[in-house]
Amino acid sequence: MRLLSACLATILAVSVETKYIVPGGRWRDTDGNFINAHGAGITFDQKSGRFWWFGEHKTEEEPEGGGVSVYSSEDLATWKSGGLALAPIEGHPYIAPGGVIQRPKVAYSAETEDYHMWWHADNSTYGLLLQGHAVSSKIEGPYTFVDATAPLGNWSQDFGLFTDYKDGRSYALYSNGDSRDGRDVYLTSMNSNLTALDKVVHRFPKFDLEAPTIMQTEKSYWALMSHKTGYRPNNVVAFRADSLSGPWSQPFIVAPLNMRTFNSQSGFTLRIEGTKKTTHLYIGDQWDSNSVWDSRYIWLPVRTDESKKTLELEWHDVYDLNVNTGEWKPIKGKTYSAKQAKTHGDTYKQEANFATDGVILTGIYGNDSTVTFENVEGSGKPQWVSFYYQNTDDLGFGDQRKYTSIA
Numbered sequence: 001m002r003l004l005s006a007c008l009a010t011i012l013a014v015s016v017e018t019k020y021i022v023p024g025g026r027w028r029d030t031d032g033n034f035i036n037a038h039g040a041g042i043t044f045d046q047k048s049g050r051f052w053w054f055g056e057h058k059t060e061e062e063p064e065g066g067g068v069s070v071y072s073s074e075d076l077a078t079w080k081s082g083g084l085a086l087a088p089i090e091g092h093p094y095i096a097p098g099g100v101i102q103r104p105k106v107a108y109s110a111e112t113e114d115y116h117m118w119w120h121a122d123n124s125t126y127g128l129l130l131q132g133h134a135v136s137s138k139i140e141g142p143y144t145f146v147d148a149t150a151p152l153g154n155w156s157q158d159f160g161l162f163t164d165y166k167d168g169r170s171y172a173l174y175s176n177g178d179s180r181d182g183r184d185v186y187l188t189s190m191n192s193n194l195t196a197l198d199k200v201v202h203r204f205p206k207f208d209l210e211a212p213t214i215m216q217t218e219k220s221y222w223a224l225m226s227h228k229t230g231y232r233p234n235n236v237v238a239f240r241a242d243s244l245s246g247p248w249s250q251p252f253i254v255a256p257l258n259m260r261t262f263n264s265q266s267g268f269t270l271r272i273e274g275t276k277k278t279t280h281l282y283i284g285d286q287w288d289s290n291s292v293w294d295s296r297y298i299w300l301p302v303r304t305d306e307s308k309k310t311l312e313l314e315w316h317d318v319y320d321l322n323v324n325t326g327e328w329k330p331i332k333g334k335t336y337s338a339k340q341a342k343t344h345g346d347t348y349k350q351e352a353n354f355a356t357d358g359v360i361l362t363g364i365y366g367n368d369s370t371v372t373f374e375n376v377e378g379s380g381k382p383q384w385v386s387f388y389y390q391n392t393d394d395l396g397f398g399d400q401r402k403y404t405s406i407a
């Protein structure tokens with residue numbers, strides 16, 4: 001049972017516009033259903049001119065082995081469901097219900113003229129540590145299972161796939177598990193037809209990180225990864241290099257400390273090459289550790305500075321992205337601060353130098369201890385309301401694992 005000690009700082013109200021991106025919101029597809037595609041990979045397909053979002057289909061009954069969902073979009077905000085691109089098969093050694101089909105990614109091979117899906121394939125106790133491979137002649141699938149293999153004879157857990165936009169070469173990224181001998185992240189080139197792994201290009205040794213992705217700017221490669229805290233968010237780090245084989249920099253955090261990467265985990269980054277600018281989006285997961293099938297998505301613009309060699313995620317409650325020009329802009333709303341709010345029951349105002357106006361509201365619990373923001377002006381139309389909060393039982397103590405009994 002989670003402690004309900006959320007402390008409300010401010011709320012922000014902006015008008016609803018379906019094409020906006022609202023990190024952490026309840027995203028629905030064009031049929032009105034919640035988008036169910038976690039641990040995502042997004043592929044821009046030249047043939048269809050659309051973005052294709054692949055992700056884990058999670059349900060309460062099948063939280064890890066539900067198969068791979070696919071959605072497509074022209075604007076990255078309006079998503080049409082294509083159902084399951086890879087469906088679990090009863091009794092199958094690698095994609096049976098009850099197993100693990102995680103972090104799927106799809107890339108196109110001009111050589112085989114096929115779409116290749118790769119993912120972390122495992123059994124329910126994570127004892128296999130394999131990479132799954134499936135193929136389809138159509139990007140939306142259905143994909144046909146090919147094999148699940150140990151990459152170059154080794155273990156593979158969280159999976160990422162990166163394609164270099166300069167030469168079209170693809171690479172697999174994978175953490176090699178939690179064993180004593182593992183705890184590395186591998187960057188391994190794939191063969192030109194995406195049917196197998198080729199050779200290890202770099203190993204990030206013993207950092208014990210997972211959920212890897214690589215983002216490429218004009219001069220740099222940036223590898224983003226998270227610590228291993230299960231489904232609890234932590235402070236994602238990045239490494240920078242001029243070349244994929246390194247040397248890679250020391251890791252550094254990509255969001256303000258203790259924000260736990262805005263309550264998200266890394267996993268993918270998307271390059272949008274527009275007519276006016278190139279924008280990179282961080283495609284993260286906001287896992288709900290109590291009901292993982294009900295997790296949300298945190299997509300944020302990434303800002304880099306090649307001369308300072310820095311990378312930062314930019315938080316915006318709501319932003320408008322134009323995939324044609326590559327431009328995006330935050331949508332501004334009106335802010336209501338905790339300082340002016342009315343408290344009831346055990347809710348009280350507490351000094352907090354990190355909060356708006358130096359005050360948070362805490363002790364909000366049950367039906368009797370509440371807070372009221374008065375005189376909130378509505379537009380008379382549907383509006384987005386953002387609440388800024390932090391769990392005080394989870395503040396500031398680093399990236400420790402939830403259960404101390406984990407070895």
Ligand SMILES: *[C@@H]1O[C@H](CO)[C@@H](O)[C@H](O)[C@H]1NC(C)=O
Nearest residue numbers: 122123124125126127128129
């Ligand atoms: C998963 O695979 C490992 C390695 O073969 C095996 O030891 C373990 O028992 C398997 N777990 C299940 C639930 O089958």
Ligand SMILES: *[C@@H]1O[C@H](CO)[C@@H](O)[C@H](O)[C@H]1NC(C)=O
Nearest residue numbers: 152153154155176181182184
């Ligand atoms: C497997 O990974 C471990 C840890 O990264 C490494 O020490 C070992 O050499 C690798 N084995 C093979 C066959 O690549």
Ligand SMILES: *[C@@H]1O[C@H](CO)[C@@H](O)[C@H](O)[C@H]1NC(C)=O
Nearest residue numbers: 111112191192193194195196
């Ligand atoms: C992919 O390329 C490898 C060599 O790079 C070759 O052995 C294999 O037959 C190719 N597979 C397909 C499906 O073309």
Ligand SMILES: *[C@@H]1O[C@H](CO)[C@@H](O)[C@H](O)[C@H]1NC(C)=O
Nearest residue numbers: 004364365366367368369370
């Ligand atoms: C709080 O109010 C809701 C709605 O009236 C009610 O369903 C719920 O049982 C109440 N919870 C408690 C703890 O009183």
